[in-house]
Amino acid sequence: MAEDRWLWRGALGCLILAGLTGAFFRFGLGYGFTLGLDLGNVRHAHSHLMYLGWATPTLFVLMARQLSALTGRPFSRAVKVVVGATLVGALAAYPLFLAFGYRSVALGEARVPPAAVAAGLNMLVWYGFVVWYARARRGQRLTRVLLFWDLALAFLVLASLGAWGLTMLKPLGIDDPAWSTALTHLFLDLFSEGWFVLAVLGLAYAVLKPDGHKAGHWSLWLICIGLPTTFALGMPASLVPPVLKVIARLGSLLVAAGLLVHVWILWGAVGEGKGGEGERERGGFGQVLRSFFSHDQRALWRIPLVLLWAKLIVQLVLGLWPGVWWSELHTLRILYLHLMLLGFVTLGLVAAATYVWGRAATRGRLWLYGTVLLVIASLMPLTPVWPMAWRGPWILPVAAWIALAPVVAAAWMLIATADKRG
Numbered sequence: 001m002a003e004d005r006w007l008w009r010g011a012l013g014c015l016i017l018a019g020l021t022g023a024f025f026r027f028g029l030g031y032g033f034t035l036g037l038d039l040g041n042v043r044h045a046h047s048h049l050m051y052l053g054w055a056t057p058t059l060f061v062l063m064a065r066q067l068s069a070l071t072g073r074p075f076s077r078a079v080k081v082v083v084g085a086t087l088v089g090a091l092a093a094y095p096l097f098l099a100f101g102y103r104s105v106a107l108g109e110a111r112v113p114p115a116a117v118a119a120g121l122n123m124l125v126w127y128g129f130v131v132w133y134a135r136a137r138r139g140q141r142l143t144r145v146l147l148f149w150d151l152a153l154a155f156l157v158l159a160s161l162g163a164w165g166l167t168m169l170k171p172l173g174i175d176d177p178a179w180s181t182a183l184t185h186l187f188l189d190l191f192s193e194g195w196f197v198l199a200v201l202g203l204a205y206a207v208l209k210p211d212g213h214k215a216g217h218w219s220l221w222l223i224c225i226g227l228p229t230t231f232a233l234g235m236p237a238s239l240v241p242p243v244l245k246v247i248a249r250l251g252s253l254l255v256a257a258g259l260l261v262h263v264w265i266l267w268g269a270v271g272e273g274k275g276g277e278g279e280r281e282r283g284g285f286g287q288v289l290r291s292f293f294s295h296d297q298r299a300l301w302r303i304p305l306v307l308l309w310a311k312l313i314v315q316l317v318l319g320l321w322p323g324v325w326w327s328e329l330h331t332l333r334i335l336y337l338h339l340m341l342l343g344f345v346t347l348g349l350v351a352a353a354t355y356v357w358g359r360a361a362t363r364g365r366l367w368l369y370g371t372v373l374l375v376i377a378s379l380m381p382l383t384p385v386w387p388m389a390w391r392g393p394w395i396l397p398v399a400a401w402i403a404l405a406p407v408v409a410a411a412w413m414l415i416a417t418a419d420k421r422g
């Protein structure tokens with residue numbers, strides 16, 4: 001593994017700490033064990049460390065590594081500095097979110113929200129990566145991989161504008177919950193659905209179909225048109241005007257349809273290139289299972305793609321179901337978010353890391369895959385779609401203990417990558 005091993009290990013460390021924080025939240029709900037912390041702040045600390053310390057820096061390194069392979073230029077020192085700063089910034093914001101959430105505290109004469117300020121500083125570092133990427137990519141032929149990354153970074157910048165807008169509300173004298181929740185969801189949703197999902201799809205294309213397709217595809221229009229409208233789905237229904245509700249539902253359907261096309265293309269691409277250029281995998285489900293448990297790196301994409309597909313089905317159903325609104329279905333939203341962020345994004349990052357740094361960097365990955373599937377399964381009994389007859393007092397304690405499983409698997413991966421031979 002190359003000298004950028006510490007960046008991967010630093011991000012894995014954040015995944016473990018953020019995962020432990022999520023498990024702590026579950027123990028708080030299941031057993032009332034909170035150590036005096038506010039569970040709302042614990043949730044913020046968990047989600048922000050996952051976003052800022054795990055997925056974002058890992059994407060930066062993997063994209064930069066793939067880009068340097070493409071251009072033949074050495075892996076840039078600037079990227080190491082940016083990613084290192086992202087990790088430090090994420091870890092600095094973590095205790096502030098844990099202690100204060102988004103709350104303001106008195107600082108001399110003024111009142112400032114310390115966690116939000118720390119998260120804002122992180123965003124300045126991301127712009128550093130965007131500038132590095134734009135320069136490194138200049139003069140390259142537009143491939144589908146680069147197109148996905150261009151769009152992903154455009155959504156990263158757009159999402160950050162939502163966050164800046166939020167900080168401007170007070171100075172502009174706007175004290176309207178509709179504006180603050182709209183801008184919060186503009187940030188959160190464009191960040192997860194735009195930046196994370198599109199950037200990981202770019203990684204998937206880089207591994208599975210580096211030059212197998214022309215760059216553009218009509219389905220990308222659906223995604224780009226739909227995405228900027230979906231933030232309204234996360235807002236309380238009472239704050240969203242009827243016409244925006246219809247637009248957001250339509251937007252969500254467009255995004256789901258566009259992404260389904262890419263799940264389809266990439267699923268087919270996993271089986272290509274076995275035993276000769278362009279040859280497809282044969283032998284049905286048995287062969288798929290065998291290739292997954294063999295040392296085939298391409299097969300590692302199967303589970304993330306299935307979980308993305310599951311997320312899209314939930315998105316399509318909710319988009320079409322009259323009278324159903326996201327923000328009123330908290331537990332279903334949590335399942336949906338984790339199908340996307342833990343299932344597709346996190347496992348996709350592990351699959352891409354295996355390709356970029358080799359198998360030594362992700363030892364024990366099948367345990368991580370298995371425990372992620374367990375966590376996702378443990379979220380289902382918490383949702384309203386779970387039959388009443390199957391409910392019981394076991395639901396919350398079981399979800400709490402299962403939440404620890406991927407943390408242990410990721411800790412094992414971190415320890416195993418300490419092996420200098422890797």
Ligand code: HEM
Pocket residue numbers: 018019022023025026043044046047050051054055334337338341342345346375403404406407
């Ligand atoms: C390691 C496994 C994980 C565990 C055990 C876990 C656990 C949790 C828990 C307990 C909650 C709060 C649920 C509630 O409010 O009822 C939560 C929310 C959330 N998690 Fe995770 N999670 C994990 C992985 C991830 C990953 C990888 C990401 C992102 C990359 C993520 C992003 C989020 C987000 C965005 C929320 C919602 C925050 C909000 O509504 O304010 N989680 N998670």
